Every structure is written in structure tokens, then in C-alpha cells.
Amino acid sequence: MYRKLCAAAAMLFSVVMLLSITGCSMKLSVDDSDSDSIGEQTAVSSKPESGSTRDAYVEIIQYMDHTGLNKCCDGIKACLDKSGIRYDVTVGNGIAENAVNECEKKAQEIATNGSCDLVIAIGTPCAEVVCPTVTSSGRIPSVFCAVTDPVGAGIVSDMISPGINCTGVTAALSAEEQLDLVYNMQPFITDVGVIYTDSEQNAVSQLSALKEAAKKKNIAVAEESVEDPSELAEKASDLMKRVQAVIILPDNMIAKNSWYITERSIVEGVPVYGVTQTQVSEGCLAGYCYDFTAAGEQAGEQAVQILHGESAAQIPIINKQGYNLYINTDRLNDFGMMIPDGYKSKATEVSTSYEQQ
Numbered sequence: 001m002y003r004k005l006c007a008a009a010a011m012l013f014s015v016v017m018l019l020s021i022t023g024c025s026m027k028l029s030v031d032d033s034d035s036d037s038i039g040e041q042t043a044v045s046s047k048p049e050s051g052s053t054r055d056a057y058v059e060i061i062q063y064m065d066h067t068g069l070n071k072c073c074d075g076i077k078a079c080l081d082k083s084g085i086r087y088d089v090t091v092g093n094g095i096a097e098n099a100v101n102e103c104e105k106k107a108q109e110i111a112t113n114g115s116c117d118l119v120i121a122i123g124t125p126c127a128e129v130v131c132p133t134v135t136s137s138g139r140i141p142s143v144f145c146a147v148t149d150p151v152g153a154g155i156v157s158d159m160i161s162p163g164i165n166c167t168g169v170t171a172a173l174s175a176e177e178q179l180d181l182v183y184n185m186q187p188f189i190t191d192v193g194v195i196y197t198d199s200e201q202n203a204v205s206q207l208s209a210l211k212e213a214a215k216k217k218n219i220a221v222a223e224e225s226v227e228d229p230s231e232l233a234e235k236a237s238d239l240m241k242r243v244q245a246v247i248i249l250p251d252n253m254i255a256k257n258s259w260y261i262t263e264r265s266i267v268e269g270v271p272v273y274g275v276t277q278t279q280v281s282e283g284c285l286a287g288y289c290y291d292f293t294a295a296g297e298q299a300g301e302q303a304v305q306i307l308h309g310e311s312a313a314q315i316p317i318i319n320k321q322g323y324n325l326y327i328n329t330d331r332l333n334d335f336g337m338m339i340p341d342g343y344k345s346k347a348t349e350v351s352t353s354y355e356q357q
Contacts, residue, residue, distance in 0.1 A: 056307045058087040059116040061106055061130050063123030064099045065091050066256040067278040068292045072122050072145045075296020076303070083304050092126065095228065096199060096253050100125050107133035114139055118303055122146055122296075123252055124153055124202035127168070131155050135165045141312040144168030145299035146292065148202035148250050150317060159317040167306075167315040169299045171202070171250055173275055173323060175209035177288055181325070182245050182273055183217060184340045185286060191220045193243035193270075195236055195261060196251050198225035203251040210247065229253065232260035240268035248274045248284070258282065271335055280326040281350045285335065288323040295320045326350050 060076060062069050073089060080087050090106045092099030103121070107130040110116055119142045121130035127144035132155070134140045144155060148171050156162040182192060194210065196203040207223065214221045222242050224235040232254075240246060248254055248261065255276060262283030265272045274284035276292075298318050306312050327339055327347045339347060 056085045056117045058085055058118045058120060058303060059106070059110055060087055060089045060120045060122065061103050061126055062089065062091045063103060063126035063252055064093070064256060066252065068255050068276050068290070069122050069146060069252070071292035072296035072299070075293040076120055076145065076300040079297050079300025079304065085304070085307065096125065096197065100129060104129040104133065110134055110140065111137040116140065118143065118306055120145065120299060120303055124148055125200060125252065127155050128153050128201065131166045141165040141306050143299050143303045143306070143312065145295055146171040148172045149205040152205050153201045156317065159319070162313050162315070162317065165312045167302055167312045167317055169295045169302070169318045169320050171290055171295060171320060173206065173250060173288060173290060175206060175213045178247060178273065178275075179210065179213045179217065179219070181286060181288060181343070182247065183219070184342065185337065186245055186271070189219060189244045191222060191243040193222045193224070193239040193246045194249060195224045195226060195232070195239055195246065195254065196249050197227065197253040199227060200251055200253065203249045206249040210249070226253070229257040229260065232257055233264060236261045236264045237268060240264060240270040243270065246270060246272045248272065248279060248287075250275050250290070255279070265331070266334055271331065277324070277326055280328050281352060283331065283352055284328060285331040286325070286327040289326055290320070290323055324348060328352065
């Protein structure tokens with residue numbers, strides 16, 4: 001009898017210990033009640049399990065508030081929503097320097113606190129400070145969107161194999177195609193003007209590409225650099241007195257304030273060519289325009305790949321292609337011009353009252 005009692009006690013002890021261990025394990029896997037809310041921006045999410053985005057939390061940092069970058073953010077959010085991934089958005093405010101400082105401050109907080117699983121930076125000036133800051137922590141990967149020249153900006157070292165815990169989607173337009181459009185719309189053109197923000201590496205990079213393309217067509221490029229929106233109207237007027245057309249580059253400060261330039265177009269009698277759908281509908285004559293929403297969706301897909309366990313360092317940079325041509329029919333009439341035959345079939349005609357899609 002004594003032996004039977006000892007055996008039963010030993011078995012009971014084993015069962016109790018097994019239940020205790022199992023219960024502890026289950027609690028660790030499901031109890032998330034101690035996490036802070038997203039609204040307080042202090043949530044510390046556990047790293048997602050391999051092949052899963054369970055409880056993944058993403059910080060989206062956007063350089064500034066303008067239509068192009070907003071569309072990028074919308075595309076990113078749509079992709080994250082589809083995958084059930086939580087996120088929060090920070091948008092830099094004010095002039096360029098203030099916006100950069102706000103983006104950098106947010107990135108430093110994230111790198112220090114480890115408060116998210118991944119960071120997405122929208123816009124070149126934002127990505128320049130955000131991506132290196134968060135990836136230097138060694139814990140948090142980053143994805144960028146709407147960056148014109150990520151290698152030239154020093155964000156990554158290679159487009160195919162980024163080499164650091166960072167990947168993304170570029171926003172570089174073809175300078176040759178933009179210049180071909182101007183040349184075909186105005187076959188006798190000899191001088192084009194460019195007005196840009198010289199502190200934005202994205203604009204400087206595109207200006208360099210435009211100059212190379214202009215050499216091949218024997219077109220001179222006159223340039224005006226600005227730092228503050230208050231300079232735009234005066235500098236645009238001065239520039240238009242020296243050229244037959246003005247080209248707007250991918251430039252965040254100009255994108256936010258391009259109406260200063262387009263309103264001078266009729267006054268000075270000089271067509272302006274834009275790089276966003278908004279710029280064309282606001283008064284540019286025409287432009288090959290970047291599909292920001294699609295780019296945002298692609299960046300969101302990259303983020304989901306990483307949260308499923310892939311390494312950002314091994315995901316190639318996506319060089320976004322497939323730009324859309326928009327032509328403002330009101331401006332065509334103002335300048336007594338017609339759409340060249342080669343562009344009619346691929347152009348979307350808009351007017352200054354065109355509603356943005």
C-alpha cells in the first residue's frame with residue numbers, strides 16, 4: 001500500500017508541474033494587456049513571429065504635408081490595413097528645416113525606445129535622417145518611399161543589395177522624357193529654366209540629369225535656387241524673362257508651393273511643366289507625373305515582407321516606373337498650342353478645375 005501511495009503522489013506531482021509549465025507558456029504567448037495604446041505613441045510591440053505579422057507595429061514618418069507625399073502615405077496605409085498591421089503617422093510641419101528636425105527627433109525617440117517593429121520614411125529629406133538613425137540601433141528595419149536618388153543621398157550603398165537594414169521605392173523621373181515632352185510641345189525652344197530648392201538632394205540630383213539631357217539637344221538650362229516659399233514668385237518672374245519654358249523638378253518645397261510659379265505662367269507668357277498631377281491641374285501646361293499612391297502601396301508591400309521575416313538588406317530597391325502624362329487643356333488654349341500627335345493617345349487631358357483622383 002505504501003508503495004502505491006508513493007507512486008500516486010509522484011504522478012500527481014508530475015501532472016501539477018506540467019500544468020504549471022503549460023499555463024505559464026500560454027500566458028506569455030497571449031497576454032498583451034500591458035501594452036500602451038497607439039494614440040499615446042508609446043506602444044512597445046513584441047517582434048512578430050517568423051511568417052506572421054501578429055501585433056506588428058509600424059511608425060510612418062512623412063517629411064511634410066503636400067498632395068504627393070500624402071498619396072504615398074495613403075498607399076502605405078492601405079497596404080498595412082489589408083495585412084492587419086497597426087501603425088501611427090508623424091508629419092513634419094513648417095518650412096524645410098523645421099520639418100527635417102521634427103522627422104529626426106521622432107527617429108531618435110524610436111531608436112532609443114525601440115517602440116516599433118519597422119519605420120517607413122516618406123520623402124528624401126525625411127529618409128536621409130530617419131533611415132540611418134533607426135537602422136543604427138541594430139534592431140529596427142526601415143523602408144523609404146518617394147526618394148529620388150537613395151544612393152546619392154547616402155541612404156543605401158546599392159540599389160540591388162542595400163547592404164543595411166533598409167530598402168524602399170524611388171521617385172526618380174526620366175529627365176530625358178520630360179525634356180522630350182518640352183521639345184515636342186515647343187520645337188523651337190533654346191532655353192529652359194529650372195527653379196528648385198538647393199537643400200533638397202532629390203532636386204539637385206534631377207537637375208544634374210536634366211542638364212545632361214539638355215546638352216544632347218543643345219538646349220541651355222537657366223536655374224534659380226530658393227530656400228523659402230516667399231522667394232518663389234519673384235524668382236519665377238525673373239527666370240521666365242530669360243527662358244521659353246520652366247520645368248519643375250521633384251522637389252518637396254516646390255510641390256507644396258508650386259502655385260507661386262504657375263500663377264506667373266500666364267502673366268509672363270511662359271509655359272511651365274510639372275511633375276505631379278496637382279501641378280498640372282493647378283496651371284502647368286503638361287508633365288509626366290509620378291504615381292505616388294502606387295509607390296506607397298509598393299513600399300507597404302516591402303514593409304509586410306520584412307515583417308514576415310525577410311531581411312530589408314536583401315530586398316532590392318524598387319525603381320518605380322509607369323508615369324502618367326497629363327496635359328492642361330486650358331493652358332493649351334491660353335498659349336494657342338496643340339497636343340503633338342505622338343502624345344495624344346497617352347495623355348490624360350485635365351483643366352484648371354480638374355478634381356484630383
